[in-house]
Amino acid sequence: MTIGVPKEVKDHESRVGVTPAGVKALAEAGHKILVETNAGALSAFTDDEYQSAGAEIVGSAYDVWRLADMVVKVKEPVESEYRNFREGLVLFTYLHLAPLTALTDALLEKKVTGIAYETVRDRTGGLPLLTPMSEVAGRMSVQVGATYLEKEHGGRGVLLGGVPGTPPGNVCIIGGGIVGTNAAKIALGMGAHVTIVDMNLNRLRELDDIFAGRLHTLASNSYNIERAVCAADLVIGGVLIPGAAAPKIVTRAMVSKMKKGAVIVDVAIDQGGCIETARPTTHTDPSFVVDGVVHYCVTNMPAAVPYTSTLALTNATFPYVMKLAKMGAQAAIKEDAGIAEGVNTYNGSLTYGAVATAQNRGWKQIAGLV
Ligand SMILES: NC(=O)C1=CN([C@@H]2O[C@H](COP(=O)(O)OP(=O)(O)OC[C@H]3O[C@@H](n4cnc5c(N)ncnc54)[C@H](O)[C@@H]3O)[C@@H](O)[C@H]2O)C=CC1
Numbered sequence: 001m002t003i004g005v006p007k008e009v010k011d012h013e014s015r016v017g018v019t020p021a022g023v024k025a026l027a028e029a030g031h032k033i034l035v036e037t038n039a040g041a042l043s044a045f046t047d048d049e050y051q052s053a054g055a056e057i058v059g060s061a062y063d064v065w066r067l068a069d070m071v072v073k074v075k076e077p078v079e080s081e082y083r084n085f086r087e088g089l090v091l092f093t094y095l096h097l098a099p100l101t102a103l104t105d106a107l108l109e110k111k112v113t114g115i116a117y118e119t120v121r122d123r124t125g126g127l128p129l130l131t132p133m134s135e136v137a138g139r140m141s142v143q144v145g146a147t148y149l150e151k152e153h154g155g156r157g158v159l160l161g162g163v164p165g166t167p168p169g170n171v172c173i174i175g176g177g178i179v180g181t182n183a184a185k186i187a188l189g190m191g192a193h194v195t196i197v198d199m200n201l202n203r204l205r206e207l208d209d210i211f212a213g214r215l216h217t218l219a220s221n222s223y224n225i226e227r228a229v230c231a232a233d234l235v236i237g238g239v240l241i242p243g244a245a246a247p248k249i250v251t252r253a254m255v256s257k258m259k260k261g262a263v264i265v266d267v268a269i270d271q272g273g274c275i276e277t278a279r280p281t282t283h284t285d286p287s288f289v290v291d292g293v294v295h296y297c298v299t300n301m302p303a304a305v306p307y308t309s310t311l312a313l314t315n316a317t318f319p320y321v322m323k324l325a326k327m328g329a330q331a332a333i334k335e336d337a338g339i340a341e342g343v344n345t346y347n348g349s350l351t352y353g354a355v356a357t358a359q360n361r362g363w364k365q366i367a368g369l370v
């Protein structure tokens with residue numbers, strides 16, 4: 001199979017879909033790998049390293065897309081990349097289609113097989129290709145939030161850990177999954193007072209055990225959420241219903257009652273955001289203020305730490321890249337129920353129910369199409 005690795009074009013996206021180590025393993029297995037020049041440069045991988053590992057370095061993104069059977073990326077294509085879509089192309093990347101109707105239309109129109117990292121499942125029902133970036137974004141969310149809490153950045157001037165004789169900052173984390181757990185680790189490490197809200201009571205029990213009672217757990221309902229966000233200096237949004245548009249569980253009215261200079265980091269913004277006042281932002285222009293509350297809603301947070309993020313992401317994605325290359329997408333989808341769960345578009349059909357619900361359109365089960 002010919003595998004294409006284009007340079008990412010989304011704002012400040014500095015990760016890359018395959019590392020030189022991945023290229024070496026693919027080349028040894030007999031595959032041809034086309035890497036766009038400088039695709040790995042911001043993750044500290046040079047063209048020379050890719051070439052030594054067995055890749056062909058290609059001068060233009062257009063040629064990488066045109067010549068590849070499967071394109072392996074990191075982020076959902078931006079509009080300027082849609083022209084590269086063509087029938088039969090396999091695209092393996094984050095897609096986050098629920099809030100992205102134009103991208104969904106383009107993939108369907110060109111009959112691209114779109115396999116979304118964020119909906120691939122493992123045998124335990126987990127999301128193995130979302131997890132590593134949720135770990136990164138969860139940990140980052142607290143350091144970003146701490147920075148925006150500084151007066152200089154529009155915040156209320158609270159040091160999360162406080163110092164002896166002063167109260168610590170209050171961190172409220174909505175969603176106790178991978179983002180939430182990793183945010184809690186860092187916030188507790190900094191000495192903050194941490195509350196974590198989830199609708200899954202068993203998850204709250206696990207968190208209580210994991211953190212040995214060092215954080216407060218709260219069942220998710222609008223009464224509890226309003227009280228918790230109003231008391232918070234930093235609110236972190238980490239709610240997910242896989243593939244679906246995130247539910248807006250922190251409302252505009254709640255935000256209006258928050259402390260002035262408090263900070264919201266809505267990590268779930270890639271699925272539309274779980275805070276009603278959130279809208280997607282970029283690393284170039286990451287924040288805005290609503291009702292005196294600073295909002296940070298960058299849809300590709302891990303791009304800020306590309307060396308860590310590329311390694312963490314490709315550690316997880318690479319076995320799937322290898323399997324898709326070895327078997328071909330159709331056979332891999334038939335054989336591996338977890339990969340089948342990743343298929344969001346196939347031969348002109350939408351194949352993921354939660355995306356269809358978010359966009360109010362029809363869909364088909366992938367099992368009936370391959
Ligand atoms: N902005 C960025 O750069 C990044 C964004 N993300 C996003 O972060 C979000 C969270 O991801 P993960 O932590 O991996 O998901 P996860 O599935 O591990 O955790 C989500 C949690 O939300 C909880 N939840 C669902 N509905 C809820 C409700 N109504 N109230 C309270 N809790 C509720 C679930 O019970 C679960 O514990 C996703 O949208 C993911 O795509 C992840 C990485 C990077």
Ligand SMILES: CC(=O)C(=O)O
Pocket residue numbers: 075094130133134270299300301302303
């Ligand atoms: C998960 C995701 O959207 C990201 O890592 O950019």
